[in-house]
Amino acid sequence: MNNKNPMYVIVVGAGKVGYHLAKTLINEGHEVLLLEKDRNTVDTFSDSLGELIVHGDGCEIRTMSEVGMGRANVVVAVTGDDEDNLVVCQMAKRKFGVPRTIARVNDPKNEELFKALGIDQTVSSTRIIFNLLEQQIETGQVIPLAALKRGDIEVVEASITASSSVLGYKIAQLDLPQKTLIISVIRDEYAIIPHSDTKLREGDSVIAIIKSEHEKELRAVFE
Numbered sequence: 001m002n003n004k005n006p007m008y009v010i011v012v013g014a015g016k017v018g019y020h021l022a023k024t025l026i027n028e029g030h031e032v033l034l035l036e037k038d039r040n041t042v043d044t045f046s047d048s049l050g051e052l053i054v055h056g057d058g059c060e061i062r063t064m065s066e067v068g069m070g071r072a073n074v075v076v077a078v079t080g081d082d083e084d085n086l087v088v089c090q091m092a093k094r095k096f097g098v099p100r101t102i103a104r105v106n107d108p109k110n111e112e113l114f115k116a117l118g119i120d121q122t123v124s125s126t127r128i129i130f131n132l133l134e135q136q137i138e139t140g141q142v143i144p145l146a147a148l149k150r151g152d153i154e155v156v157e158a159s160i161t162a163s164s165s166v167l168g169y170k171i172a173q174l175d176l177p178q179k180t181l182i183i184s185v186i187r188d189e190y191a192i193i194p195h196s197d198t199k200l201r202e203g204d205s206v207i208a209i210i211k212s213e214h215e216k217e218l219r220a221v222f223e
Contacts (some may be wrong), residue, residue, distance in 0.1 A: 204211050
């Protein structure tokens with residue numbers, strides 16, 4: 001498909017989200033560069049992306065200059081580190097004058113901070129799931145979010161990395177804190193309803209509802 005108004009888009013972070021986003025943009029006719037600081041990840045995707053994936057730290061000004069950030073229409077930071085995503089977008093905006101910046105926010109508590117610091121748009125998978133809770137469910141009712149807060153219940157997102165102790169585990173095999181409810185697994189940009197035999201893969205984001213007091217205990221399970 002040829003895009004009549006192609007953009008130059010720099011995507012920082014070659015995890016599953018970054019890789020699939022880059023591929024989609026390329027298929028839509030945009031000029032894309034995928035920037036990744038992990039050499040092994042670059043080598044993994046070089047066969048399919050060739051020169052469109054570059055090894056480098058997206059937080060460094062020298063690297064930003066080398067990849068032509070000054071002419072980018074959009075910079076998207078989708079690493080697993082909120083601090084890195086913020087730095088990338090701020091530098092793109094302030095140093096290189098990029099018109100539009102988009103940051104992945106892994107901890108939804110950082111969303112307001114990102115917006116206050118001038119990031120044009122934030123994307124939080126936790127927030128997406130949280131918003132889905134407001135929508136219609138099977139019973140035809142709506143889950144009142146205010147009630148969740150009054151009950152001191154948190155919506156928690158935990159990422160599955162290559163070093164996660166539960167990588168490859170099934171949901172039923174997880175040693176979860178009491179009364180933890182796994183409501184979704186986000187995989188390859190899609191939210192799926194997990195079952196007891198759903199096996200966790202690298203790059204998955206697990207969305208759970210839990211009492212606030214057990215949040216740290218839950219996050220420790222996925223480390």
